[in-house]
Amino acid sequence: MPHTPTAKETRAPERPLILISNDDGINAPGVYRLIDYLADMAEIVCVCPDSPRSAQSMALTVTEVLRLDHHPDYNGAQIYSCSGTPADCVKLAMRSVLERRPALVIGGINHGSNSGVNLLYSGTMGVATEGCVFGVPSIGFSLTTHRLDADFSRCRRWVREITRKVLENGLPDGVCLNVNIPYDGPEPQQMRVVRQCHTSWSEEYKRYTDPMGRPFYMLSGHFVNEEPESTDTDEWCLSHGIVAVVPVLTDRTAPLSTISFLE
Amino acid sequence: MPHTPTAKETRAPERPLILISNDDGINAPGVYRLIDYLADMAEIVCVCPDSPRSAQSMALTVTEVLRLDHHPDYNGAQIYSCSGTPADCVKLAMRSVLERRPALVIGGINHGSNSGVNLLYSGTMGVATEGCVFGVPSIGFSLTTHRLDADFSRCRRWVREITRKVLENGLPDGVCLNVNIPYDGPEPQQMRVVRQCHTSWSEEYKRYTDPMGRPFYMLSGHFVNEEPESTDTDEWCLSHGIVAVVPVLTDRTAPLSTISFLE
Numbered sequence: 001m002p003h004t005p006t007a008k009e010t011r012a013p014e015r016p017l018i019l020i021s022n023d024d025g026i027n028a029p030g031v032y033r034l035i036d037y038l039a040d041m042a043e044i045v046c047v048c049p050d051s052p053r054s055a056q057s058m059a060l061t062v063t064e065v066l067r068l069d070h071h072p073d074y075n076g077a078q079i080y081s082c083s084g085t086p087a088d089c090v091k092l093a094m095r096s097v098l099e100r101r102p103a104l105v106i107g108g109i110n111h112g113s114n115s116g117v118n119l120l121y122s123g124t125m126g127v128a129t130e131g132c133v134f135g136v137p138s139i140g141f142s143l144t145t146h147r148l149d150a151d152f153s154r155c156r157r158w159v160r161e162i163t164r165k166v167l168e169n170g171l172p173d174g175v176c177l178n179v180n181i182p183y184d185g186p187e188p189q190q191m192r193v194v195r196q197c198h199t200s201w202s203e204e205y206k207r208y209t210d211p212m213g214r215p216f217y218m219l220s221g222h223f224v225n226e227e228p229e230s231t232d233t234d235e236w237c238l239s240h241g242i243v244a245v246v247p248v249l250t251d252r253t254a255p256l257s258t259i260s261f262l263e
Numbered sequence: 264m265p266h267t268p269t270a271k272e273t274r275a276p277e278r279p280l281i282l283i284s285n286d287d288g289i290n291a292p293g294v295y296r297l298i299d300y301l302a303d304m305a306e307i308v309c310v311c312p313d314s315p316r317s318a319q320s321m322a323l324t325v326t327e328v329l330r331l332d333h334h335p336d337y338n339g340a341q342i343y344s345c346s347g348t349p350a351d352c353v354k355l356a357m358r359s360v361l362e363r364r365p366a367l368v369i370g371g372i373n374h375g376s377n378s379g380v381n382l383l384y385s386g387t388m389g390v391a392t393e394g395c396v397f398g399v400p401s402i403g404f405s406l407t408t409h410r411l412d413a414d415f416s417r418c419r420r421w422v423r424e425i426t427r428k429v430l431e432n433g434l435p436d437g438v439c440l441n442v443n444i445p446y447d448g449p450e451p452q453q454m455r456v457v458r459q460c461h462t463s464w465s466e467e468y469k470r471y472t473d474p475m476g477r478p479f480y481m482l483s484g485h486f487v488n489e490e491p492e493s494t495d496t497d498e499w500c501l502s503h504g505i506v507a508v509v510p511v512l513t514d515r516t517a518p519l520s521t522i523s524f525l526e
Contacts, residue, residue: 057321058383059348065471065479085322087384092480096468117396119515120321121350133380133463162525169524174461175517193525195516198437200396205359208328216328217355245525247517252382253458254438254510261432262425262456262508 016103016167018042019131021089022110023123025052026071026081030109033152034141035077037159041167042103044077047093049086049123054112056085056123058130066092086123090130103167105131108141109155111148115180115234115244116199116225125178125248132176132250137166139176144238145183154187158243162191171247178246182238191243197233198226279366279430281305282394284352285373286386288315289334289344293372296415297404298340300422304430305366307340310356312349312386317375319348319386321393329355349386353393366430368394371404372418374411378443378497378507379462379488388441388511395439395513400429402439407501408446417450421506425454434510441509445501454506460496461489 018038022031026048035044050069067083080097082089090105107127114122124140131138139162143155158181171177178196182188203221210216225235234244281301285294289311298307313332330346343360345352353368370390377385387403394401402425406418421444434440441459445451466484473479488498497507 052326055323055325057319057323057350057389059320059322060318060384060482062318062482063315065481066468067477067479087320088482091466091482092468095466096470096480117513120392120396120513121323126320129383133383165525172517172521175521177522191525193519193522195519196514198514203354203358205329205355207359214330216330217359218328219323219325219351219354245522247519247522248515249517250380250383251459251461252511252515254435254512256456256458256510258435258438259440259456259508259510262428262454 016042017098017100018044018104018106019090019093019098019102020044020046020106021086021127022048022108023053023056023086023126024111025049028111029148030111030143030152032074033155034106034109034159035075037156038163039075039077041163045093045098046077047080047082047089047097049089050081050083053085053123055121056126057121058087058126059085061085061088068092086126087130090127094134102136104163105136105138106141109152110140110142111150112142112146113144113180113238114140114142114178115238116197119178119196119248128176128178129250132174135173137171139163139166140178142180143183144180150183155181158191162245174250175247178248180234180238180244182241185241188241188243191245192237193245193247194232194234194237196246197230197235199235200224200226279305280361280363281307281367281369282353282356282361282365283307283309283369284349284390285311285371286316286319286349286389287374288312291374292411293374293406293415295337296418297369297372297422298338300419301426302338302340304426308356308361309340310343310345310352310360312352313344313346316348316386318384319389320384321350321389322348324348324351331355349389350393353390357397365399367426368399368401369404372415373403373405374413375405375409376407376443376501377403377405377441378501379460382441382459382511391439391441392513395437398436400434402426402429402442404442404444406444406446413446418444421454425508437513438510441511443497443501443507445504448504451504451506454508455500456508456510457495457497457500459509460498462498463487463489
């Protein structure tokens, strides 16, 4: 007697679920390009901050309430906005939005570089680090320009290739990826796995005076590569037209011997 | 002819300068206890957030302006409040408040533990990490209770001992300290240099409904030690009455070989 397939057997195999967030907020073009580039590879749920939350690092909202709003689908993806930080978006999505565990958490595509020390302040990498804390393979993608009208098309190949490889291979526990794609110059032809560059900001606070005569301040400054000769850093790659992939730890412990004078 | 000392030679030797900040804000008792414990060891300038900024990680204020207010001295220390995050306080202090480079940057004393994964969210460790990014030896101190009326006296010995040793020995480039002091039980009799424990939060978002019928959420949950058998972690120390000192890196690069499948 021939086997009659059950409803379950005839259903298409379940596509991987990808959770997307960012730090530029629900209105930033970068997140919609990310959805476009991955729409045929996965089911996508997107939970983004309701306004820009740049440089929010791993900040969490602990004393205020969070709002969650559901928007019309975009290119097949479910879209939500949240009143919190990038890390809040991932936590709230994981706990209260997603109906199954995602195969990946992706932050981006960020408008602006997250190379070097910027990693520590980055809300995009806050998304990826929070996903990693949940034990989900996680990636942050950034394009090295702050232009809101930037052409993201050069990201498509690298977003798809890296996402596909991580879907296939996973990532080690406690490791997420910081991917920066150079914006200037010709389209990048290669990527490299490199380390976080030693960089700094030569900051200045611009001092203003308000109408009541009281001072206020705004941060400005420029980014400095502290080791321009090193060829194994994310900054070196970006200044040579190469996509930089840095594997990033959530465990920040230094070798214990570095502070043996305390023992 | 006898040498007549110049004014410069007769001036008392300059005391080390310590910059203090926190994430519990200018009104939290912990920062005043920290000043009390160090007042005889250093000149102190304190720049704290003007209200609580818990779980702000390394967040920076980039789209809003910063206000800086000068308050009356406390126990010989200069006191300022800033409208920004803990990391903002350190940056603004370094760039626009301090008249010389500090010998140390210290965050705390925090009300609540910053062990395990909490390190990533901690504003106290945002202070220490930011100090470390500036190349200044930096420490975050936390007492493992959230009680605002907590007795901090057990911290005195450890704050003084660790601060003195770091003033004498410095810290390696790119390494700061995360010091947690157990609150429960008898006064700690020892400290250990240990690693960041693998921990997690079993979070839940409590869901509410506002008067208009719309939902909102607040974060709750409890902290889980994922490796309770490991004896070389900060969490193990804290649950055994031992002061935990974790050396913390600003470079988060994982071993590149962990993602060799991307090459």
